[in-house]
Amino acid sequence: MFQTVALSGSRGERLLFSNVSVTVKPGTLLAVEGENGSGKTSFLRMLCGLLSPDCGAILWQGENIRQLKELYCAQLTYIGHLNGIKDDLTPVENLKVSASLAGDENSGTIVQKALEAVGLGRSVHLLPTRVLSQGQKRRVALARLWLSTRPLWLLDEPFASLDAAATSYLTQRLQSHLSNGGMVVVATHQEIALPPDSVQHLRLTL
């Protein structure tokens, strides 16, 4: 179980959100909503532990993530606003490196299957990522989810620049993660086509 307790965050002088208490149970997805600049990205980075909250705490299985540190990092997969892929490497190389750094399986066939699952055909596997479109780059970043075996996924605008086909692949992948007892936190503007009883909404306001 993943919890935030009375979380407040600010950027510089500006308070973004305060007193956010929310619980994510296994098998559920938390959709973080809010206008541009309402602090969705900061909220997610805070959940990763990249940003420290002004006050409040983030608990993983009842323990503060500040104390858990690396143990907590081993539980989460974060895909940020930035793709975290290298433009000069091919999609296959990118995925292999990030899977091996996450301790996931990274054999050639598994990596290629993940790329195909996200809708990237073999024709682009060996091109430098630099020449791909924004949507294709996003798909390369998201392909990590097909390799990830970690229970908590933190996704910042995963649907941005994806087309309808990729959106449905991703939704299916989220669905199967949830049905395996996984947890997802998504910052998004879009409605996610998942059963309503597995989705919880959080609107960030002051």
Added chain:
Amino acid sequence: MSQPSLSEALRGVIRRDLLLAMRHRSDVAMSVFFVVIVASLFPLGVGPESAVLRMIGPGVLWVTALLACLLSLGRLFTADYLDGVLEQTALIPQPLAVLVVGKVFAHWVISGLPVVLLSPLLGLQFGLSGETLGVLTLSLLLGTPTLSMIGAIGAALTLGLRGSGLLIALLVLPLFVPVLIFGAGAVTSSLAGIGSEANLSLLGACFMLSLAFAPWATAVALRIALE
């Protein structure tokens, strides 16, 4: 749930950076050419007086190696910071300080090692003799990793700032001074025939000290830059 072992994570970081360097071979070549050209300018400018060249040689070669390291420091974390790889690295469930050592090692292989390997050739231009050339290479071999280690702190502290190139130089060059003194001192004392062991030992001590503190300081600075 999955977790990479420490050596797996370290190898992964090093492999990615070396792979990227292979794709950007021109960057590597540039820092090598920089060293060759700067070191060759001095004999041309000072003239062929071999006594003078031999006197300034150790200092010139060391300052050149130091500047080459400084030039390449800007690249150490900037690209990772801009494309989001750095935040992913910070989330790897292993100590960030150890992963920093991996990145610094890769940086040294790319920018420091070529200088070390070229140094005997460059030393010849200054009329250094066989044994002194050996000491020069050894001192650079001990000294350039130290420069990369110390430089990483500056690179991490100035990450995301405007005009960070100049700021790195101002932050890091004073810290390079001891390494420069002991490194050039080792070569000079070998030239004078009084043995270079003392200076080389001090260089080794500098390396161990930087290995103990610099990764940790760099990791803290990177976390601040990511906030």
